[in-house]
Amino acid sequence: MFTRRLFMAGATAGLIGAPAIIRARTLWRDYPFSLGVASGDPSSDGFVIWTRIAPEPMERHGGLGLGPTHVDWEVASDGGFRNIVQHGTAIARPELGHSVHVEISGLLPDRPYHYRFTADGEQSLRGSARTLPAVNASPTSVKFGVAGCQNYEAGFYGAYRHLAAEDDLAFVYHYGDFIYEYRADFYFAGGLPFRPVRQHAYRNLISLDDYRLAYTQSLMDIDLQAARGAHAFLSSIDDHEVVNDWVSNVDNWALGIPGDNPEAPSAEIFMLRKAAAMQAWYEHMPVRASMLPRNGMVALNRELRYGNLLSMQLLDTRQYRDDQPCGDGFKPACPDVFARNASVLGRAQENWLDANLRTPAAWYAMAQQVTMMSLDRRRRAEEPAKILNLDSWAAYEAPRERMLARIGNLRNCVVLTGDEHQNFAGDLVLNDRVVGSEFVATSISSGGDGSDLRPGSQQFLAFNPEVKFCNDQRGYLVCEVNRDVWRTHYMVVDKVTTPTNILSRRATAEVASGQVGLRMA
Numbered sequence: 001m002f003t004r005r006l007f008m009a010g011a012t013a014g015l016i017g018a019p020a021i022i023r024a025r026t027l028w029r030d031y032p033f034s035l036g037v038a039s040g041d042p043s044s045d046g047f048v049i050w051t052r053i054a055p056e057p058m059e060r061h062g063g064l065g066l067g068p069t070h071v072d073w074e075v076a077s078d079g080g081f082r083n084i085v086q087h088g089t090a091i092a093r094p095e096l097g098h099s100v101h102v103e104i105s106g107l108l109p110d111r112p113y114h115y116r117f118t119a120d121g122e123q124s125l126r127g128s129a130r131t132l133p134a135v136n137a138s139p140t141s142v143k144f145g146v147a148g149c150q151n152y153e154a155g156f157y158g159a160y161r162h163l164a165a166e167d168d169l170a171f172v173y174h175y176g177d178f179i180y181e182y183r184a185d186f187y188f189a190g191g192l193p194f195r196p197v198r199q200h201a202y203r204n205l206i207s208l209d210d211y212r213l214a215y216t217q218s219l220m221d222i223d224l225q226a227a228r229g230a231h232a233f234l235s236s237i238d239d240h241e242v243v244n245d246w247v248s249n250v251d252n253w254a255l256g257i258p259g260d261n262p263e264a265p266s267a268e269i270f271m272l273r274k275a276a277a278m279q280a281w282y283e284h285m286p287v288r289a290s291m292l293p294r295n296g297m298v299a300l301n302r303e304l305r306y307g308n309l310l311s312m313q314l315l316d317t318r319q320y321r322d323d324q325p326c327g328d329g330f331k332p333a334c335p336d337v338f339a340r341n342a343s344v345l346g347r348a349q350e351n352w353l354d355a356n357l358r359t360p361a362a363w364y365a366m367a368q369q370v371t372m373m374s375l376d377r378r379r380r381a382e383e384p385a386k387i388l389n390l391d392s393w394a395a396y397e398a399p400r401e402r403m404l405a406r407i408g409n410l411r412n413c414v415v416l417t418g419d420e421h422q423n424f425a426g427d428l429v430l431n432d433r434v435v436g437s438e439f440v441a442t443s444i445s446s447g448g449d450g451s452d453l454r455p456g457s458q459q460f461l462a463f464n465p466e467v468k469f470c471n472d473q474r475g476y477l478v479c480e481v482n483r484d485v486w487r488t489h490y491m492v493v494d495k496v497t498t499p500t501n502i503l504s505r506r507a508t509a510e511v512a513s514g515q516v517g518l519r520m521a
């Protein structure tokens, strides 16, 4: 019988005196680029290209030994790789799950490039990415995607196949929930239970290997690979990369898991879990080495400037936030919602943000995780008091007002948000004045098929006149921005319980330059 052990023994014997190409063909049992390729964090002269060598992806160390592995990479100006403009060799290290993150620089601004990897004779799929315009350029328009919340069990990733096929996206902002840290026996949609369409390998994630395997399992999905290969991603995190609703403050880590539960781990224990989660995140994201976790922290907040057209601030609303007040959940406000010293971003990130906003741009965007509108979550008229989502900016009124004042001082500013697993388009209101608009993106799969409106949505809209549009289908956003108008297209799929689905443009929201408030097109 031809066993793997015999195969490997033969391969080792064949190494002696064999030319490299022979060694290559016998080193791995299966295709080493099983998790695809990706690019991310574009600049005007480059981007990061990523892959991970994992011939047996769900096995220990991806089916590799513990030694480093050499991976060749090429960047070309054409999809046929006739004009290779840069190439090199990276080392895939076992300490980082045999991932490689190559920071390409020295490319020309504002044009498409293509990349691929080779390892011991095996070649990866080809990926593509665009460089950004020069920092001092005056581009007339930009088009980009917004996506996230991709519970592997709750639905297939067909929406990603459509996102991959979107033309001319400069990049995709991923707001987080790339993985979910638990396995569920059932989910709910429209108040009714439904079975997972596929199952997570593990029930709960604790260790580095657990988190690694969650990313591995998700990344084996070819639709996700297609999207990551087609566009450069700006990768962020929300809660489920670590654990549901976690927050931590730089001065008082791990305040919230969850609430006052006496069985919650201590801050020190939580930081071990968070460090494992952050390392696994880094290993699987096309991000720069500056985002390598240090002491469990990742420097996630960063800026993307698209010439002088768009200044996008990628915010981190998890690592520096105070514990959710009032015990978290969906509840009426308690006095702690109005605590003057509460923090969402932390002082250092707020100062960093203020400095960035001093550089002129036609549009500013706050790309972040949790909803900034203070929405009343009641879905029945007879409920007596306003109900807040306490894991959103609405539960942190002082920092929320600071942020809204900041937005109100900018000529054109929109907020891009995830987390809700539903689409919202609404205005940000400070002291009865509209100061900006918020586009909340639904999920790729979390929440299952959904439907156009959740039960009680008409009541929800009546309680929240600043919300102009809501929808409970899966999908992603496409934003088209020019000097005159910001357009956000709400792209939805008809279902996620089947591997393929039908895409439609459910709605478009517009903000005109120089005017506050959105209108539905």
Ligand SMILES: [Fe+2]
Residues within 6 Å of the ligand: 149, 150, 177, 240, 419, 420, 421, 443, 446
């Ligand atoms: Fe989510």
